[in-house]
Amino acid sequence: xxxxxxxxxxxxxxxxxxxxxxxxxxxxxxxxxxxxxxxxxxxxxxxxxxxxxxxxxxxxxxxxxxxxxxxxxxxxxxxxxxxxxxxxxxxxxxxxxxxxxxxxxxxxxxxxxxxxxxxxxxxxxxxxxxxxxxxxxxxxxxxxxxxxxxxxxxxxxxxxxxxxxxxxxxxxxxxxxxxxxxxxxxxxxxxxxxxxxxxxxxxxxxxxxxxxxxxxxxxxxxxxxxxxxxxxxxxxxxxxxxxxxxxxxxxxxxxxxxxxxxxxxxxxxxxxxxxxxxxxxxxxxxxxxxx
Numbered sequence: 347x348x349x350x351x352x353x354x355x356x357x358x359x360x361x362x363x364x365x366x367x368x369x370x371x372x373x374x375x376x377x378x379x380x381x382x383x384x385x386x387x388x389x390x391x392x393x394x395x396x397x398x399x400x401x402x403x404x405x406x407x408x409x410x411x412x413x414x415x416x417x418x419x420x421x422x423x424x425x426x427x428x429x430x431x432x433x434x435x436x437x438x439x440x441x442x443x444x445x446x447x448x449x450x451x452x453x454x455x456x457x458x459x460x461x462x463x464x465x466x467x468x469x470x471x472x473x474x475x476x477x478x479x480x481x482x483x484x485x486x487x488x489x490x491x492x493x494x495x496x497x498x499x500x501x502x503x504x505x506x507x508x509x510x511x512x513x514x515x516x517x518x519x520x521x522x523x524x525x526x527x528x529x530x531x532x533x534x535x536x537x538x539x540x541x542x543x544x545x546x547x548x549x550x551x552x553x554x555x556x557x558x559x560x561x562x563x564x565x566x567x568x569x570x571x572x573x574x575x576x577x578x579x580x581x582x583x584x585x586x587x588x589x590x591x592x593x594x595x596x597x598x599x600x601x602x603x604x605x606x607x608x609x610x611x612x613x614x615x616x617x618x619x620x621x622x623x624x625x626x627x628x629x630x631x632x633x634x635x636x637x
Contacts, residue, residue, distance in 0.1 A: 352584050352605055354389035355628045357620050358613040369621040384412040391611040396421035402446030409450055417455035428462050432475045437493050443486040444495035456507040456554055463513040467522055476529040479508050509534050509554035513542040523547045523596040539563045546592040548600035553583045555610035567619035577630040584608045
């Protein structure tokens, strides 16, 4: 099995009222929910950053409330992906990186860019977008400075990872896969109960999985058989290979690798299935039981 630290399985968001008294212990105050969740998972995907820019003190508080080995993945602003649709994005991109996200330091994991179902693939627009994405924290600070933001220059440079989640069938395009590989940007493996394209092309040195529901989007949980299937696929990816039945657009396989990092997040939160499915998958993968 790949080294355990290469695989992180967690949840998408953590502040849900129906989870209280079910996943969260009765009487746990809301301000301590992240602290509790971080005792069960080593990574969480932040949703709030998708809906608007958050304040620096939020990121500072989250950093302080989580263990040293914890990692946050951040969902990038919909202003860029859904409203601007990748047009004229220099200013919103700079504001995003000036909002305090870099304050997470070594706890900053992949940045998730999710695109709307009606947005078709436009090669020119995507070439421009991927070229603009900062590949490390120094480049991200430069994005912020270009719009006049004052950002801290002292933290050491760290690589930034990016992942894109697409929802329009036109992205089943070999040129799109080649473009992602050229920029080392991961294509999200998104299980959406058949609603949107499901693709498993490996385009970076890491995998990003979003599990939205096995049979019903955001609602249904995962059976034991389904979780065993996901565990087997994750082990193949993390070990540098691919599942034999991988669903790919490109006829060209991924470049050989000794191992890959894998980030996986459950988003089937409506009936409080996400945290329990994530815990079960962690157990199947032999990941540490965080307490």
